[in-house]
Structure formats: C-alpha cells, structure tokens
Amino acid sequence: MKIPSLLDLEIEQQAVIDLPFHGRHVITGTPGAGKTVMAVYRAWALATVGRDVALFTRSNLLHQYLAQMAPDLTEALNVTTYHRWIRDFWRRRFRTDPPQTDEDGWLYDWIEMQRDCILQGVRSTAHLVIDEGQNLPVAFYRLCRTLGVDVTVCADENQRIGDDQSTVSEICRALATRADPLVLRENRRNSREIAMLASEFREEAGDEIALPTRVGRTPTVLKVPSMEYLLTGVSQYFNAHPERSIGIICRSTHLLRDIQSRLTHLGLAKYTQAYAHDDQYRNAIDFSVRPIRIVSAASMKGLEFDSVFVPDLDAYTEDPTSVDARLRFFVLCTRAREDLHFAHRGPQEPAILSSIPKSLLVRHAG
Incomplete structure (x- = not known):
C-alpha cells in the first residue's frame, strides 16, 4: 500500500x-x-x-x-x-x-x-x-x-x-x-484488466463504478503438473521482477507452511515470509523487507500486492454461483495491482473460473 x-x-x-x-x-x-x-x-x-x-x-x-x-x-x-x-x-x-x-x-x-x-x-x-x-x-x-x-x-x-x-x-x-x-468511485489500485475480471464476481449493488484507465497484463490461469513446478516459476518471476511485492494467497495454513518451506529450498528464504495468526513463528510480517509474502485467504482483506499468485485453485470447490464464493473471488482478484495468476493441478479448470470469458483470462498448460 x-x-x-x-x-x-x-x-x-x-x-x-x-x-x-x-x-x-x-x-x-x-x-x-x-x-x-x-x-x-x-x-x-x-x-x-x-x-x-x-x-x-x-x-x-x-x-x-x-x-x-x-x-x-x-x-x-x-x-x-x-x-x-x-x-x-x-x-x-x-x-x-x-x-x-x-x-x-x-x-x-x-x-x-x-x-x-x-x-x-x-x-x-x-x-x-x-x-x-x-x-x-x-x-x-x-x-x-x-x-x-x-x-x-x-x-x-x-x-x-x-x-x-x-x-x-x-x-x-x-x-x-x-x-x-x-x-x-475511482479504483486507484488495480489495472484495468484485473478490475474487469473482478467485476465478473461483483454483486449488483448501487451505481456502476468506472473501470481504471491504467492498463496491464491479462490475468492468467496455469495448469501445472506439480507445486514444485509452480514455485519454480514464482522464483523465476521474482528474479525477473525483484522490485515487485509478491503475494501468494493460500486457502489453508498447511499449504502456506509447505510453500514457505519449498521456497526456502529454492534459495528464497531471505526474501520470503509467511503469516498465520495462530503460529508463534509466523504471526508477524515486516512489510519493508522480504517482498514475497505468503498469507491465507482468511487474512487477505485490506492487503495489496504488485503480483498475486493463487497456487491452490483446486481447493475452491464451492458452488460457483453462490454469493460467498463469488465475493471471495472478488476480494481475491482485487488484491493484485499489476499481475494476477491462478494455478490448478487437476485435469479440469475449476468451475469458479471456467465460465469467465476468454478475453478476461489467458489460459496456459504447464
């Protein structure tokens, strides 16, 4: 911020x-x-x-x-x-x-x-x-x-x-x-592309709000063979953009800890920190250092990052038409300023994103 x-x-x-x-x-x-x-x-x-x-x-x-x-x-x-x-x-x-x-x-x-x-x-x-x-x-x-x-x-x-x-x-x-x-009324955080994707999950409430004028990259959905493959990609992304803050938003604290461990093994320990409110070793984050921050979906409200990775899209199995599921993805999308990347390992793209128009999401297979 x-x-x-x-x-x-x-x-x-x-x-x-x-x-x-x-x-x-x-x-x-x-x-x-x-x-x-x-x-x-x-x-x-x-x-x-x-x-x-x-x-x-x-x-x-x-x-x-x-x-x-x-x-x-x-x-x-x-x-x-x-x-x-x-x-x-x-x-x-x-x-x-x-x-x-x-x-x-x-x-x-x-x-x-x-x-x-x-x-x-x-x-x-x-x-x-x-x-x-x-x-x-x-x-x-x-x-x-x-x-x-x-x-x-x-x-x-x-x-x-x-x-x-x-x-x-x-x-x-x-x-x-x-x-x-x-x-x-003015969205000063998100790129136009991210705001357009987020609007797909927005409830109809009140006046329409104008989209940002700042343009960026279209959000992506990645089908990856393994978590190691994805995190290797995150490592490469960080090396290419060391000036950017990266948020990795996980559905569970178990995955949060696992990802922190894997990034440590990839040599990114001094750049990475994780937050879990009930973990005495992970209950504080210094936002002035270690630009790779791993947080849970429960803690993401109010935060923002230059780039956001969602590594566990397969965990979002709720009815994609439910209000709670849509609001959760609305908040998830709007955490990202510049880049937004979703990843799944299952054979099919999860239903929450499968109905999104192709113009709003770039889909890749790893």
Missing part, C-alpha cells in the same frame, strides 16, 4: 477529511478507491483535534500493515480490532467479560449488552473509525447508537466475507445516519 500525502489526495478523498468531527458517517466505494487509506487519515484528523479515537482494523495482520505503511499517521492512534475494543470497553465499564453466546468467545449477546448499557446509563465519548465495516454485525452498530458513540465506517458490501456481515444500507439504518454514504 502506498499512502499518499495530504496534498496528493483527490477531491473525493479530501471530502472524507472534511467530514464533521462529530456524528456518524458512512464511506463506501470500490476496492482500490482508498477506503483504508482514508480511514487512517480520518482517524488521524480526529486525533489531532483531541478526539478519543480508535481505528478498527479487520485483523492483526492489517494492523501491522497500517502501522508500518503509515507510521506518522498511526503512532498517536489507538489501532485495534473489533473484538479487542469490545472486550476492553466491557471490562472497563462492567469489570467482566461481555456476555457471549458461544463457547469460543467470538459471538456476543447483543440484546443483553444493550439492556445492560441502558439500565446502567452507560455512554461513551469515543469516536470509532472502522475499516472493512461490512464485516461487523448490524447489532454492533445498534450498540454504538445506544452508547452515543460517534462512528465513521468505511465499507463495501461487495467485499463481505463471513456469516456475520452487514450491507451499507443496514449500517446506515442501524446508525441512523443523516446523510447518504460518501462514495469513493
């Missing part, structure tokens, strides 16, 4: 900076429009005028990403995650964990939480800036309204992944926003 300076912000992005410092606001737009960048700037602007602001990121990896990409903007912020903020808030106010409805502690009893806050007269002067807000439950936004919390939400309902998710209209209703969402 390249964080633009204040002077480099476009007019539609500057409008986010100019939003009132109080109230509840919703920002939406296409992937690559800079919603995450503007969330950081919005939180920074609020902090500079003395607001008690917390910037929500979707995951610990995205937290690391923002802290490293924009240290001057984030060093004075409370950058946290949704679950961490809820638990810290509840423990400060009630001296106990928030009421939950599952044994793992990830689902909350929102009705009981709202009742407790109303009965105890609990309010908050915080301003929450929420990135990837479509992935938070509607009930959380209702709780924010109950608490009197000011909120700025950046959301794109075409990037919803997960069971507990919200549409932009649901977020607006829950927060009782007074104005229509502020829309960022």
Whole structure:
C-alpha cells in the first residue's frame, strides 16, 4: 500500500477529511478507491483535534500493515480490532467479560449488552473509525447508537466475507445516519484488466463504478503438473521482477507452511515470509523487507500486492454461483495491482473460473 500525502489526495478523498468531527458517517466505494487509506487519515484528523479515537482494523495482520505503511499517521492512534475494543470497553465499564453466546468467545449477546448499557446509563465519548465495516454485525452498530458513540465506517458490501456481515444500507439504518454514504468511485489500485475480471464476481449493488484507465497484463490461469513446478516459476518471476511485492494467497495454513518451506529450498528464504495468526513463528510480517509474502485467504482483506499468485485453485470447490464464493473471488482478484495468476493441478479448470470469458483470462498448460 502506498499512502499518499495530504496534498496528493483527490477531491473525493479530501471530502472524507472534511467530514464533521462529530456524528456518524458512512464511506463506501470500490476496492482500490482508498477506503483504508482514508480511514487512517480520518482517524488521524480526529486525533489531532483531541478526539478519543480508535481505528478498527479487520485483523492483526492489517494492523501491522497500517502501522508500518503509515507510521506518522498511526503512532498517536489507538489501532485495534473489533473484538479487542469490545472486550476492553466491557471490562472497563462492567469489570467482566461481555456476555457471549458461544463457547469460543467470538459471538456476543447483543440484546443483553444493550439492556445492560441502558439500565446502567452507560455512554461513551469515543469516536470509532472502522475499516472493512461490512464485516461487523448490524447489532454492533445498534450498540454504538445506544452508547452515543460517534462512528465513521468505511465499507463495501461487495467485499463481505463471513456469516456475520452487514450491507451499507443496514449500517446506515442501524446508525441512523443523516446523510447518504460518501462514495469513493475511482479504483486507484488495480489495472484495468484485473478490475474487469473482478467485476465478473461483483454483486449488483448501487451505481456502476468506472473501470481504471491504467492498463496491464491479462490475468492468467496455469495448469501445472506439480507445486514444485509452480514455485519454480514464482522464483523465476521474482528474479525477473525483484522490485515487485509478491503475494501468494493460500486457502489453508498447511499449504502456506509447505510453500514457505519449498521456497526456502529454492534459495528464497531471505526474501520470503509467511503469516498465520495462530503460529508463534509466523504471526508477524515486516512489510519493508522480504517482498514475497505468503498469507491465507482468511487474512487477505485490506492487503495489496504488485503480483498475486493463487497456487491452490483446486481447493475452491464451492458452488460457483453462490454469493460467498463469488465475493471471495472478488476480494481475491482485487488484491493484485499489476499481475494476477491462478494455478490448478487437476485435469479440469475449476468451475469458479471456467465460465469467465476468454478475453478476461489467458489460459496456459504447464
């Protein structure tokens, strides 16, 4: 991610900076429009005028990403995650964990939480800036309204992944926003070819968003005989383009670890790092070094790479017409700035891509 300076912000992005410092606001737009960048700037602007602001990121990896990409903007912020903020808030106010409805502690009893806050007269002067807000439950936004919390939400309902998710209209209703969402329309990340492929998986929602003008290479589908063959190709690609960041996005952490091991054997250990949130040896990434980064599909939201490789296309066996499958591929495609490569080893190209027009994908057999 390249964080633009204040002077480099476009007019539609500057409008986010100019939003009132109080109230509840919703920002939406296409992937690559800079919603995450503007969330950081919005939180920074609020902090500079003395607001008690917390910037929500979707995951610990995205937290690391923002802290490293924009240290001057984030060093004075409370950058946290949704679950961490809820638990810290509840423990400060009630001296106990928030009421939950599952044994793992990830689902909350929102009705009981709202009742407790109303009965105890609990309010908050915080301003929450929420990135990837479509992935938070509607009930959380209702709780924010109950608490009197000011909120700025950046959301794109075409990037919803997960069971507990919200549409932009649901977020607006829950927060009782007074104005229509502020829309960022220009895709500043993807090449035109990548954006065209991604649009094949996009849900029909709202106004059509213009395609980028910057042109690049057509995404590819590779039929490969083995994982070793594919990773040898990745190695050759890296040697030819050492200035580019490469993202290898895996469906499973098992494959993630296997690929890191194989790249090490190919002599790329000092250029490669992997992230798995539950692995103490792989729970941090330094985005200033080691340009080959291996992440899971569960951790890819909010990230971007010059080139993206999807090594396990065969693992995507869901019904290709399902909303979840299409949204997952929409997000997957839009992680890439310049190049996008899918690979499969099975005899048939997986159904999720088989219906894509030939003009949008170049197909190769290894």
